[in-house]
Structure formats: C-alpha cells, structure tokens
Amino acid sequence: MVNQFSRSELLFGADGMQRLYEAKVLVFGIGGVGGYVVEALARSGIGRIDIVDNDVVSLTNLNRQIIATNSTIGKYKVDVMKERILEINSNAVVNTYPCFYLPENAKEFNFSEYDYIVDAIDTVTAKIDIVVKGKEFNVPVISCMGAGNKMNPSSFEVADIYETSICPLAKVMRRELKKRNIDKLKVVYSKEVARKTIDNKSDEVSNKRAIPGSNAFVPAAAGLIVAGEVVKDISGVR
Template sequence: MKTESGIFDRTEKLIGQSGLEILKNSRVILFGVGGVGSFVAEALIRSGVGFLTIVDKDVIDPSNQNRQIMANVKTVGKKKVDVMARRLIAINPLSIVHPMHRCYTPETSQEFHLQDYDYVIDAVDMVTAKIDLVIKSQENKVPIISCMGTGNKMDASRFIITDIYETSVCPLAKVMRKELRERGVKSLKVLYSTEEPVIRETPPGSIAFVPSVAGLLIAGEVVRDLLKTGSIDEN
C-alpha cells in the first residue's frame, strides 16, 4: 500500500508488498473501543488494514482518560467511535473506517453482518454479547479473537494468547468457559492474563500500561492471522 507520505515503507520491509496488499484488502470488525479496543484499532490502521468497522455505544468519560487512547479533556462527552474514527483517518486517510454507535446484543446481531468480514475482534465487557459474538462468528465461519479481563491487573507481561479451555485464574474466562461449554463451543482463541487479580473490585481498577498491551497483542495476532490466510488476486 503506497501513500504520498510513505507511512508503510517500514512495514513493507517486514511483510513485503504482497503483505501490504493483503492487509489493505482485509475487512475487520472490532467490538468495544475502550482501554483494549482503542489500541487494537490504532494498531490495525497503522499496520495497513484497509477497512475497519468499530462498534461501541458509549461516550468518552473522564475516567477513560487513564487508559483509552482517544480520551482527553477535549473529547470527554463525545461518542467514542466518532472520535476514534477521526483519529484513525488522520493516520491513514486511505483507510475506510466505519463507526457504529451501537450496542451488540443477541437481539441486534443482524445489524452487523459478520459474514462480510475477514476477522471479528471482541473487546466488550458484557458476557451475553461476548458469547453471542463467538457463536455467530463461528456459524459464519469468520475467525474471532476474544479478550478476557484486563481490569484489576498490574503486570502486562502476563498476557498470553491461547484457547479458552486452556485458561485459568481469570474470572471472566471462567464464566466464558462454562457458558461456551454448555453451548457446545469446542474452541475459541482468547487473550487472557495469567496474573491473579491484584484487587477484586467492580467496576475494576485499571492502569494505562495493561489494557494497552492487551490491545497491541490482539492486533498483532489478527495481523499475523490475516497475512497467513490472505491471498493476492493476480488478476
């Protein structure tokens, strides 16, 4: 992918022109643009993903400023997806960013057309939404990665990407394992932390360097998966 600014020149050194073309032609949908999701979104656009839908129903709150990349005193009170979309387009004006100020639920799932995407990223908090996203993605044969809990943690080096049934420690992962097993889901790629929660508070405590690292790790996994499975149309 060439632009006047040459923003992908150094990326091309790693993945080649063919890799840039794969990412340029990839369509990704991201649910949740918070402490994790905002870093996922930015890393995908900076890596060259050409089409990204971002979904979140919230507006920016002052409490978001400690960890969400688009949150500052000037953006408080604005829709997260709108602020994030403007930020992403300013990074790469040739990318297509589609903001959806919506809440994903089993009842609204048909609004999102998961079958039209190459990858689904779950960075939401609501368990019912996470479970339904997994089921709908797998029904549509679209790869999905789901983020487990990053709150109440302090050690960003403890994140790993594995199957949901290989997780431990994480309270959210425990709930997800149970619910998915009951629904016959055999496997799910997740990011989770092996760190015991430092505190057990609801809403959880958070710090800048933990959810951001989770988001970057997820983005990296998605980019690598897209490059492995992508193909170039020689015609």
C-alpha cells in the first residue's frame, strides 16, 4: 500500500521502517544544525522525537534555520518545530522541552528510555554531560562539532571523536572526554579551518561574545549528515 514512507521503504525495507517507527530519539538543540536533524528524522518516520531548546526564533535565524520565517519570529523553536513535525507526520509523538540543558537539570530527562541521542548544541559543559549520560544509560549519542565560520559543506566527515583533527571544539571534547574515561563518541565534524569574520558594526556583534558567521548550507549539511547516521543506525540498513 502506498503511503508517505513508500519511497523510504524501498531502501530500508518493512523491518527497517518498523524499527524507525518504534524508535525514540532525543535531540538537543533546534538551531541551524538541529533543525535539519529533526526535519530529516520526521521525514524518515521516526515515531517519537523529543526536542530541547530554550530559544525563540529571531531575525538573524532567517539565513540558516529551517524553522525560521518571518511568521515564526518570536516563537519558541520547540513549538515551531513540533508543529512542523506533525505537519510532516501526524502519527509522530513529539515532546517539547523549552529549556537550556545543563547538568543541573539533567534529572528532567529519562535518558534510559531513548534509542538515540543527538547533541546539536554549542555549550561544551552540556555537550560533555550529554555524552556522559549516554554512556551511563547505554544509549548511543552522536555529537556535532563546530559549524560556524565555515563555507565548505563537503568538508564534513563522520568519525570517532579521537580520530578528529583541526576542529577546535573537537579538540576540547577529546580532552574533556578522555578525563571522564569516555573511550568513543560518534561525531560529525569539519576539516575546514574556520574563517575570520569580516568586521561588522551591527548591534549583534558589538557585545562581549564573538558571534560566529553562518550561512544557509553548512549547518544544514551537518544536520542532514547527523540525521542520516541516526536513521541508518536505528534501521540497521547502511
């Protein structure tokens, strides 16, 4: 019988699609990378997607985030993403967490109930804790490294964290995970050297924290690669 996942089933088979339907995936971060992760998970038939992000859609998200339109500015990203998921797959179960994840609020999440965890956030402390929780509860984690200030989407690779190079965020993660006796972590990272941003006097970049440059294609590519790994691992078809 023809359905919205008929084309996917030609590749993954009925058993693979059933595994995707039964899967529960937790995604941290619904930004330039995470939004495309969730988009692809929804279109691949993942049965339950829980999404975590405390931010609202802003004007400067329009250049790269799939949920960002003029009509969604000011709305919570998790709310916009949930509505989009259900427009794609009305049978999906979506739970939203409009919060900023840190070790202090980890108890709000029952990590043991998930089949896969996606880390698409920027805060190192939170990224590390997510990986630690994944190991503690024996749930696979995939983590995206830096996508800012880059122009080449073809430079992304899938690798273990200890096989990465060039990416400064990956270097920090390697060091911190080694301290915690984490011996492996699947990541998506870029071998492209980050560019220096062009001087900009806008209000956004005049604060103390440096704002990375971004575009429509690099974070999107990273997010789709992450989602592909999740879908292939859960379905068992690679």
